[in-house]
Structures are given as structure tokens and as C-alpha cells.
Amino acid sequence: MNKSFVVKKSRLSGKVEIPASKSHTIRAVAIASLAKGKSKILSPLVSEDTLAAVESYKALGAKIKTENDLWTIEGFGGIPTPIKNIVDTKNSGTTLNIVMGSCALIRSGEIILTGDQQTKKRPVGPLVQSLNELGASISYEDKQNFPPLIIKGKLKGGKTILKALSSQYLTSLLINTPLASAPTLIDVPLLYEKSYIEMTLKWLKDEGIQFKNEDMKKFYIPGNQFYPAFERKIPSDFSSATFFLAAGALKENDITCFGLDFNDPQGDKAVVDYLKAMGAKIEIGKDFVRVQANSLKGIDIDMNNTPDALPMMAVIGCFAKEKTRLLNVPQARIKETDRIKIMAQELTKMGAKIRELEDGLEIEESKLKPAQVDGHNDHRIVMALTIAGLALEGETIINTAESTAITFPNFANYIKKLGGNINLSSRESNKI
DSSP: OOOEEEEEOOOOEEEEEOOBOHHHHHHHHHHHHHSBSEEEEESOOOSHHHHHHHHHHHHTTOEEEEETTEEEEEOOTTOOOOSOSEEEOTTOHHHHHHHHHHHTTOSSSOEEEEOOTTGGGSOOHHHHHHHHHTTOEEEESSSTTSSOEEEEOOOOOEEEEEEESSHHHHHHHHHHGGGSSSOEEEEEEEESOHHHHHHHHHHHHHTTOOOEEETTTEEEEOSSOOOBOOEEEOOBOHHHHHHHHHHHTSTTOEEEEESOOTTSOOGGGHHHHHHHHHTOEEEEOSSEEEEEOOOOBOOEEEOTTOGGGHHHHHHHHHTSBSEEEEESOGGGGGSSSOHHHHHHHHHHHTTOEEEEETTEEEEEOOOOOOOEEEOTTOHHHHHHHHHHHTTSSSEEEEEOGGGGGGTOTTHHHHHHHTTOEEEEEOSOOOOO
């Protein structure tokens, strides 16, 4: 049974409070679990991805209570004491990569690290190689370079060269190597998504972890450090806000997003700049961003720091005069899906003039039409196609709507609050 969103043309107007950041919540769970003592995470994102992180670190011995707006975590002090030998990260690629480094801290035995079918298609070879060079023993249970993984400790430190095609690889090393017994030197000749590394480094700095950063190209992390317990409120998520910020720029829409902090290192705050450059009317206040519809023009956008925004910006490109090019984001092909390929495929069904590039997409102004499209169980693709459908006369059906629970369980309710005509259908969808 495949749930679908059924949407019709709607004017979206009003105010929404943006939910907490997935990226921050997962980092908070990981660091609190690695810490000694009891930490408190205030206003976390409650979603399938973040709960996957909770269950993964519980399996490694952290004691975690999740009570609505307060999660309490009693960490294992840098020494995992697994209560399960299989850790299932489900659909969360961020969790898979970060917890891989934590599994490498075990002192005896072995752990099998796995995930769902999408996660098993996400390459992890560069991170596995670096962890092995730093003292761990990680092998592949089945297909080379992909989960499931068989992991033995112990991470000791040393030197490694990491090509960070995903910033999650480097984040895993930065979070876990301070707990190694010796210093670690990481040479990074290639790094995508630098803003996510800035987020990770801010967490380390706030926790008092010592490190040296040479222009994001070399990192030196002393060993034998520890994480203290903490209490921290999770900021709102610019990645989730992207869909509402962008929706505000379409047709006659007028949307105000609350809770956003531009001092936070989240890369997707750049979406506001993208929309402004394309002509949207934007007002930025102390803790809000208001976006109003206006005539949009196509531009070239370097999206290396904002791969999660690609699906939504591809939709926006269809409504902009002249060409929009989303560039320098090859890592979008190794997310939950190949988002470059899938967005080209699904928007073409709606009549888009769109062309795949090796590292992005080229989109021309298009007269989109309603269609039945497939979200491919990718939450960000489902939400982007939903926003597209809400701007079109007629009925658009978006399959695999249930995947929005991965990061944004209340997405449909937010749309309804803004006046959107959206319904959830549980009927068996046609294969398309």
C-alpha cells in the first residue's frame, strides 16, 4: 500500500513555525551519547530520521528518554557498551555515517551496521577506508563500498586522506576521533557541503573539543578528549523551511516562516538569497522571513553547499523566465535517491523543459500540467512535487507521500494551515 498526496491549485498564505533541524538533532543525539553524564536536548525534531539516531545510539549503550520537547540522554562516556550487535539506521544516511565512527570505538566484539534498502545504496567507501586507516576494522557484508558493514574497534588515531564527496564522512571523523587514544590528522583534498562541516565544528567548539582547522583542507584533532554533558535547544531547520520559502514565491502566495536564525551555520539559509536573486519579494525580521510572489527570472546557482534544496529549486526554475541552472552539486546523486535524475524524470511528466547535467540541472520556464508523479520514497522530492502541484489547475497525485515522515511528519498539516488543498490517499497507487 502506497500513500499519496492528492493536491489541487491553492493560494498559500499565512504563518508557519518551522520545525527543528534534523542535522542539529542527530548531532546532538550522537554527541550526548558519546558524552559522560546526562544531557538534555530541548525542542528536538521528532521524525523517522532522528528517531533512527536515537535507536542506533541506544543499541550502543546510551540511555535515552524521548518525551516530546525534551530528550534526556545518559551517555556512555566515549566507550560504547553495545546491547545489540546489529545497529539499524533505517533511512537515515546521516545517522549511518556518524554512528559508523562511534561503532569503531568499541573495545571488543563486532557490530553489524545496516539500514533500509535506500540506505544500502548509499556509498560509504571513503569513510570506511579512513576509519580503517585510523585503527578500526571494517569490512563489507555484501557489496563493496556499501552497507551492511561489519565493524570492529578500536579507533586509535593516526593519519588519513579523505575525499569528502559527502560532508557526512568528515563529520563522522570529526565527532568520533577526539575519543581516539592518539591524535588524528585528516587531509581533505575534496570537500562538498562545507556549511555542514561548519555546523559540526561549532558543536565541537561549544563542547570544548580541541582541534586545528587549516582552511577546511587539513584537520588536527588531539586524542584522549571527552565530551561533557550539555543542555541545548535545537534551532529551526532551514532545509524544511526551503519548501515554504520557495512556495511563497509562487503565483499569488504570501508565506511567513518563523523561528529561523541566520546566525546558525545551516547552509540552506542560502535559499533566501537564491529566491531574492530570482526576484521574489522577501522581508527578513528578527526571527522570521516573509516571502511573497513576484515575477521570477532564471539564474545560475552554485548549489554545492545546499544539495537538499535541489528538488525545490528545480520546481522554482519551471516558473522562472529564461533558464535556471543548478550547478556544482554532483553529490545530489548519492542522497536518498539520485535527485538530479529523479527530478528531471518526474518534472518531465508534468511538462517541464528540464535537462540533466552531470553536476546538476538546467530548467527553462515551463507550462506545467497536473500529473501522477512518483516521489521514489524520497521525502524532499515528495515535498517539492507537492508544492509544484499546488500551483497547477487540476489534480496532481504524488506517490510515496509517507516518506515525508523522515524529516517533516506534519508537512501536510502545514500546507492545510496555509490554505492548501491537500489530502492523503491510502489507495494502491498505479506503478508509474
